[in-house]
Amino acid sequence: MSTHVGASSQPSTSQMPLDRQVLATIQARIAGSTTSRRAWLMHRMLLVADMSALGLAFAAGQLLTLGDRRLPTLLVIAVFPAWIVAAKLYGLYERDNEWGAYSTTEELDAVLHLTTLGVWAVVVVAVVAGEHIPLERVVITWALALALIGGGRSAARGLCARTSAFRQKAIVVGAGDIGQLVARKLMMHPEYGIDVAGLVDAEPRDRRQELAQVEVLGPIDDLNRIVGDLDVDRVIVAFSGIRDAETVGVIRAVNELDRDVCIDIVPRLYELVGPKAFLHSVEGLPLIGLPPVRLPRSSRAVKRVVDVVGAVACLVLVLPLLVLVALLIKLDSPGPAFFRQERIGRDLEPFQLLKFRTMTVGTSDAEHRAYIERSMSADPALAGNGLFKLERATSVTRVGRALRRSSLDELPQLINVLRGEMSLVGPRPCLEYETAGFAPHHFERFLVPPGITGLWQVTARARATFREALEMDVAYVRGWSLLLDLRLLLRTPLELLRSGKTS
Numbered sequence: 307m308s309t310h311v312g313a314s315s316q317p318s319t320s321q322m323p324l325d326r327q328v329l330a331t332i333q334a335r336i337a338g339s340t341t342s343r344r345a346w347l348m349h350r351m352l353l354v355a356d357m358s359a360l361g362l363a364f365a366a367g368q369l370l371t372l373g374d375r376r377l378p379t380l381l382v383i384a385v386f387p388a389w390i391v392a393a394k395l396y397g398l399y400e401r402d403n404e405w406g407a408y409s410t411t412e413e414l415d416a417v418l419h420l421t422t423l424g425v426w427a428v429v430v431v432a433v434v435a436g437e438h439i440p441l442e443r444v445v446i447t448w449a450l451a452l453a454l455i456g457g458g459r460s461a462a463r464g465l466c467a468r469t470s471a472f473r474q475k476a477i478v479v480g481a482g483d484i485g486q487l488v489a490r491k492l493m494m495h496p497e498y499g500i501d502v503a504g505l506v507d508a509e510p511r512d513r514r515q516e517l518a519q520v521e522v523l524g525p526i527d528d529l530n531r532i533v534g535d536l537d538v539d540r541v542i543v544a545f546s547g548i549r550d551a552e553t554v555g556v557i558r559a560v561n562e563l564d565r566d567v568c569i570d571i572v573p574r575l576y577e578l579v580g581p582k583a584f585l586h587s588v589e590g591l592p593l594i595g596l597p598p599v600r601l602p603r604s605s606r607a608v609k610r611v612v613d614v615v616g617a618v619a620c621l622v623l624v625l626p627l628l629v630l631v632a633l634l635i636k637l638d639s640p641g642p643a644f645f646r647q648e649r650i651g652r653d654l655e656p657f658q659l660l661k662f663r664t665m666t667v668g669t670s671d672a673e674h675r676a677y678i679e680r681s682m683s684a685d686p687a688l689a690g691n692g693l694f695k696l697e698r699a700t701s702v703t704r705v706g707r708a709l710r711r712s713s714l715d716e717l718p719q720l721i722n723v724l725r726g727e728m729s730l731v732g733p734r735p736c737l738e739y740e741t742a743g744f745a746p747h748h749f750e751r752f753l754v755p756p757g758i759t760g761l762w763q764v765t766a767r768a769r770a771t772f773r774e775a776l777e778m779d780v781a782y783v784r785g786w787s788l789l790l791d792l793r794l795l796l797r798t799p800l801e802l803l804r805s806g807k808t809s
Contacts, residue, residue, distance in 0.1 A: 481510030761778045
């Protein structure tokens with residue numbers, strides 16, 4: 307049998323050996339995918355941010371200390387490739403591929419560890435080479451590198467988020483309660499860069515009010531066709547009506563498409579899976595580990611120290627603002643400047659919460675009680691502002707509206723923190739009548755003090771229902787760590803600026 311040789315020196319895909327053909331298909335799929343373009347852009351932007359930050363930190367450290375002795379040029383040059391290799395080992399250039407909502411605050415521990423390790427590695431190498439580096443230069447360079455790398459990475463992510471390459475088109479498999487909940491959350495967070503193209507389910511439930519414009523694209527059997535026709539970048543599996551075995555087969559088929567499609571799966575019993583859950587395996591069978599829900603005494607003590615130091619520092623800084631706001635409230639409407647209300651704290655102990663008064667004196671809580679009851683339903687209605695937030699146009703004062711938009715009405719709660727009744731970070735302070743609709747696991751939120759800010763306030767705010775806010779409070783308690791508190795504190799000002807435009 308003769309072998310035909312074509313005119314072209316390059317063999318066609320059909321003539322390639324099977325292994326090379328598979329490799330070529332994968333490479334072509336990756337090269338043309340939105341996911342890869344997004345990763346390419348993000349990697350390079352983060353790389354530029356890191357290199358710029360390191361260069362500025364070393365230069366500024368030299369200038370600010372006015373030292374005569376300079377680091378050897380070769381040592382400084384070697385820092386840059388060493389950082390790239392170490393940062394890749396730490397996963398600092400790959401995490402954004404996993405999820406578009408990845409925040410710089412979530413990698414603070416890795417950046418802090420790597421920056422500290424890197425600076426002291428430079429010091430050790432310099433000492434071995436016979437060079438002396440003043441301690442003040444080491445400290446200044448370390449502090450500047452940490453601040454510039456963090457700020458640069460935040461700016462890089464912000465710039466990438468503004469580009470079309472950052473956005474992904476997603477479909478949600480499952481049009482039941484969970485699937486529709488996932489779709490709604492994605493639509494309420496445009497900063498994630500994920501556009502919901504539709505739902506996939508053979509037997510969809512009636513759509514929620516917010517999803518009226520979201521199309522049901524067809525049954526899961528048509529998933530491959532839908533992904534190809536709509537040029538989908540991400541598939542989110544959130545419980546469909548068909549058997550799990552069939553779902554597994556269809557999802558595997560998606561991986562065989564000539565596209566680089568990201569796949570996310572909402573786990574069964576997702577209500578139990580908190581931030582501290584970990585993945586391990588038994589002979590390749592994945593298991594999700596759930597640590598016990600508890601806060602050791604040492605952790606309580608550390609949290610309390612942070613609260614006291616932070617509250618004192620904040621009160622000193624904002625004291626003139628407190629006086630000004632109190633004066634504006636008194637001039638705007640009759641009544642006291644401060645509003646006191648009984649809330650439920652840690653271990654279900656009641657306490658008097660302090661806020662700046664934002665409503666007229668004598669406003670009834672009947673409307674709020676009815677709103678909480680509606681919000682606990684499976685399909686709560688949006689308010690007229692497009693958010694899950696009770697509007698009280700006739701009861702809120704002029705100054706009160708501004709205070710609520712900026713959350714400045716919460717500042718007096720710093721006094722509650724000093725008293726030990728609240729924390730800087732924690733679950734939302736709860737009213738007694740709100741507990742009437744709690745599920746048993748919702749009471750876990752009372753294992754820690756309520757907070758001025760928290761997971762719900764930072765990640766969702768008025769875009770979440772009351773029931774969803776409770777779930778986030780429980781997730782905070784289950785996943786508490788000092789680093790989580792620091793992340794939430796750092797993200798709070800940015801979230802206030804963002805939400806102040808829509809609150």
